Amino acid sequence: MSGTYRDRAPLRDGGQPSDGSESPEVDDRVPITVMEPDGNARGGIVVLHESRQFAHVLLGMMKLLAAEGWIVVAPNLFHRADRPEVEEVTVATSNGAVATAPVSTEPEQVFGAELFADFDACFDWLIGRGVFADTIGVLGFDNAGTAALLVATDRPIGAAISVAAPGIVEPLTAEAIALRQAAPQLKAPWLGLYGDDDEASPAEHVEQLRDAAARAAVATLVVSYPGLHHRPDHPGFDTVDIDQLPEEERRMLSDAQSRIFDWFDSHLR
Numbered sequence: 001m002s003g004t005y006r007d008r009a010p011l012r013d014g015g016q017p018s019d020g021s022e023s024p025e026v027d028d029r030v031p032i033t034v035m036e037p038d039g040n041a042r043g044g045i046v047v048l049h050e051s052r053q054f055a056h057v058l059l060g061m062m063k064l065l066a067a068e069g070w071i072v073v074a075p076n077l078f079h080r081a082d083r084p085e086v087e088e089v090t091v092a093t094s095n096g097a098v099a100t101a102p103v104s105t106e107p108e109q110v111f112g113a114e115l116f117a118d119f120d121a122c123f124d125w126l127i128g129r130g131v132f133a134d135t136i137g138v139l140g141f142d143n144a145g146t147a148a149l150l151v152a153t154d155r156p157i158g159a160a161i162s163v164a165a166p167g168i169v170e171p172l173t174a175e176a177i178a179l180r181q182a183a184p185q186l187k188a189p190w191l192g193l194y195g196d197d198d199e200a201s202p203a204e205h206v207e208q209l210r211d212a213a214a215r216a217a218v219a220t221l222v223v224s225y226p227g228l229h230h231r232p233d234h235p236g237f238d239t240v241d242i243d244q245l246p247e248e249e250r251r252m253l254s255d256a257q258s259r260i261f262d263w264f265d266s267h268l269r
Contacts, residue, residue: 004035004063009075009125011117030121031076035066042069043135043158043268044126046119048144050111052078061257068261070268071131073122077115077144111143111172119151134158135268139260140165142200145192146172149179152188159267161191161260166200168209180208186216189267193256194224219267223259225252 008029045065049058054074062072119138126136137159140148145165152160166172168179183190190213194206206224213220227249 004033004066007032007034007125009073009121011121012124027079030118031079032122032125033074033076035062035072037066037069037071039069041071041129041131043137043264044071044073044129044131045137045139045264045268046122046126047072047074048077048115048119048138048140048148049074050077050142050144052076061260065261065264068265070137070264071126071129073126075118075122077118079118080114111147112175115144115147116151119147119155123155123157137161137264137268139163142166143172146176146179149186149190149192150177150182152190153182153185154187157188158269159189159191159264160186161193161263163193163256164195164198164201165192168201168205180205180212183209183212183220184215186213186218186220189219189263190216191220191259191263192222193259194222196224196226221259221263223256225256227252 009032011028011030014028047058047062054062062074066072123133123136127133133156136157138148138151138157139161140146140151141163143166145162146167148160148162149165151157165179167176171178192206192209192213194201196203203224206222210222213222
């Protein structure tokens, strides 16, 4: 089915904890927002975002990815938690229909086994739709961008992209691994996009990550931009705001989006 709709992707093992204990109140399905192309799909892209809010620019980019032939799947990474006040965002589809997705303006951070479980559920959902593993990519932002890189070290995917992924020198959690240690183990082509003004990923840390990623056996590229306006998920962006940005900032945003599209085009085959 083409267009935009919502579905629920089953978690592996019914969402039960990996230690064998049972949790009767566990949510065994991940709510997902899906954008599908009109024709045959070239593959699938899982979009991981650590905020409840999808900026309109990011939703627009997801629609463009679908228009390029990708099935775009965006899980709600907060489905296990009690929800705060939630708004509905309206998404226009290519066939004129309208779909809504729950969002909130409360930013939260996610990382850990549950995030990877949600990715696996989306991966399995795409496989169930006939998508081959090597044509599945992952696009992650912030902490979920860190997860995107780590996913590319041990999942059979075709490509990964991280935007503003922290945890370069020091791991985000005791169970995680620092990205500069993980990067040489990448098994899928990986693109990292960073902003020089991002306090969570200082320029000297990004340079260490660039050197580490260069030692991987797959294609890697780390791109740094001045400021933060390269981010296609920026919650302050709106279509009007983009037109009012200085020319150089519009150029950076356009360049970052082009690199995302080109990376998937080049490696998801």
